[in-house]
Amino acid sequence: MYVAVKGGERAIDAAHEWLAEERRGDASVPELSLAQIREQMSLAVNRVMAEGSLYDPDLAALAIKQARGDLIEAIFLIRAYRTTLPRIGHSRAVDTGAMRCDRRISATFKDAPGGQVLGPTFDYTHRLLDFKLAAEAGTPSAREADPLAPEVPRITEFLNKDGLIQDEVRSEDTPPDMTRQPMEYPANRALRLQALTRGDEGFVLGMAYSTQRGYGRNHPFVGELRIGAVEVEMEIPELGFDICIGEVVLTECETVNQFAGSKTEPPQFTRGYGLVFGQTERKAIAMALVDRALRWEELGEENVGAPAQDEEFVLAHSDNIQATGFLEHIKLPHYVDFQSELELVRKMRKGALDAMKEAAE
């Protein structure tokens, strides 16, 4: 009878035990190691690091294992863990110009100074299932070439020399930190970029795609996309100079977008920018498109009412941990509220039925 809402504690414990069993799966199949996930599921690891806002491939691999491959759940684990970490200090801004590029392409120039490198991309693979992989294909090896020069020039800088592309104003302001301050609207561009880089890949992709289909169109070309390792430097107060404390792999995308010019500005190209942890190309390109769409006001464009132009709409709904938590909380008991509505509906129905009866008589 009334036992329906009792026994919550025992039920929870039993559910957790069952979950652990299901996570492991068939015990006769060897267990996944973190190294296997880190090395062979590296793009999943990259997504978890990017949206978890924590660069640690081993922890991301652990989160993926614990989450049974549910990447949003894995991102959630990483975010919750991240909260407990002390903030030791701030690094210098990384120099992506000095990136050791594994991949670097430009869609705007046939022969990009510094060279085009396809790198490890799915782009020109035919999406045919490779059944050899099902039988464990062994250890492939790729041919090698000399690396790019240590400093690879930026494509957009060639346009900038001729004044053909809008100049980014350099700022020495300390950017706000959305993980330490409540979100405020209107947000500045630094805050928007922070929100987008940790935003849900699917959501940012959908927003970017909507601009391509006409909801706030901004004609993007990939001016440059580069993926590779950059050094992270930090000033150590006791030493008084910067030292390199490690490396992170980043994907950076700069788009070149058309712009008709305004009353005050001659026609020139404009930019969108994406920067994401790991090899996360789809996300970086999408981020650049959405960044560009959100810049309508600053660039003197018209707000056509497109979703991707609406800062509050985009930023308030891009976080998959917030979204999934609130979406799924409707699973929690709501019977007190439901009871309250039941009473109200019964009362209002009675009133309406009585009135109908009266009218009929």
Next chain:
Amino acid sequence: MTAMQHDPAYNFAYLDEQTKRMIRRALLKALAIPGYQVPFASREMPMPYGWGTGGVQVTAACLTPEDRLKVIDQGADDTTNAVSIRKFFERTAGVETTEHTTESTIIQTRHRIPEAPLTEGQILVYQVPIPEPLRFLEPRETETRKMHALEEYGLMYVKLYEDIAHNGAISTAYAYPVKVEGRYVMDPSPIPKFDNPRLESAAIQLFGAGREQRIYAVPPHTQVVSLDFEDHPFEASKADHDCDLCGCGTSYLDEVIVDDAGGRMFVCSDTDFCAGRRAEGHSGRLSGEDAA
């Protein structure tokens, strides 16, 4: 009801001291401006957004090792999420916990105010999903903040009026908007409107919305008025029954379906209140049966 050591892998009550300090500052500001939503840098907690992360952070910032914590969801101590949050604090704070309203110093709640009157020295922490009472009238934060600043609440009254025009009654049964100390319109969190009169309390009432990054408060003995019209006064309604277990005629009731034929019983939603009455010898329609 058991005090233990907290898990040494985490700081007392999980959050680090800097974060707790930041939350306490927000709480003090909230208490100084009753009903005003104070933005705070909500942290990512190890439970999902929408599951009480705001309440948990407020509780964490208020807890001391001497506190006795009670956690309820839907008025009950043994609903799954209440169990989960209580366990979280047992583990990370090692504080004593209790199911008895009168013995607790801090109560974290979702969707109910306990039946037993709260007293001075007690803190009631609410979990809040959408802190903005104007949100479903105006989705933009930039706009609603302006509306609060200008005390521009006409839209809310128009909504309530339209309810009456369409349905003959204000069709809000829970999260019924209130005005605090004659100034801010506030969402009391999704408590049934039956609970609204008890928002005027001797206890400190703190509201935490984690995902929406807002904290607000009602200090002890603050005036809280449910919005209404002179010709359509606010009415705190409940199921028109007595509790089938303890016979109480004034408590908020859950309707429980008890068989496949749709038979039902009504029981107090506040499980501690109901158990207390039964222990005192009160009984209801189904007390003789193996109901509890």
